[in-house]
Amino acid sequence: MNLLPENDLNKIWENFRLDGSTEALSLIYYEHFDFLYDFALKYTGDRSLIEDSIQNIFGYLLKRQKKLTPVSNLRYYLLQAFRRELFDQLKRQKKIHLSSEITENPELLCYNKIEDQMDSEERDRVIMLVKKSIAKLGPKQQEIINLRFNQDLDYNEIAKMLSISVDSCYQSVYRSIKFIKEDIEKALGDNQNLLLWVYIGLKKIKKN
Known part of the structure; x- marks a missing residue:
């Protein structure tokens, strides 16, 4: 997955830093997961350790949100952390080594881990609720969601296709x-995995 331009990433960062938006943090996570994962694969093939390390960083950001400062280069900031x-x-596990492991769709590993914890009835209900929520969006929003999550186009590609700015797309x-x-929180209640459930639903739904 291609990363957003740095200026757009910084805008998303400011939305999270100033407003505490979990949606903004989720987008930062979604945009950087495979970037960080690929970096880690140069040093270890331990998938669980890599996922835990990524989760730890974003958990730290969520906990320290009110004390975070502006950054000039978000990718570098996240990579450094x-x-x-x-x-x-x-070092704690004495597992530093180089790895040539190649994975397909690494950004889905975390989603798959959460999805595996859901029973089929719960998963089907989430997908149904996400589908109903999408139907309430405007036609242009529905098209952008489809291009982003079902067709796996990046923001630049979507913006060019629809003749809109990248910022408007984001x-x-x-x-x-x-x-x-x-919308689905009304039916399911508050849950720490709710945003990941939304992404699972978005990935599962195919536009007819």
Whole structure:
């Protein structure tokens, strides 16, 4: 997955830093997961350790949100923090080594882990609720959601295809995810995995 331009990433960071938006943090996570994962594969093939290290970094950001400061380069900031966390984990477990492991769709590993914990009835209900929420979005929002999550186009590709700005594309996805999360929360209640459930639902739904 291609990363957003740095200016757009910094805007998302400011939304999280200033407003505590979990949707903004979720987008940062979604945009950087495979970037951080690929970096870690150069040092270890331990998938669980890599996932835990990424989760630790984002858990730290969520906990320290009110004390975070502006950054000029979010990718570098996250990579620096992740590298430190990863190496600390590896040193504790004495697992520092190079790995040539190649994985397909690494950004889905965390989603698959959460999905495996859901029974089929719960998963089907989430997918149904996400589908109903998407139907409440406007036609343009539905199209952007489909292109982003079902067709796996990046924001630049979607913006070019629809003749809109990259920022408008990001804002549309941001608002759509926020709406879907709030909409299904009415039925499922508050849950720490709710945003990941939204992504699972988005990935499972294919536009007819």
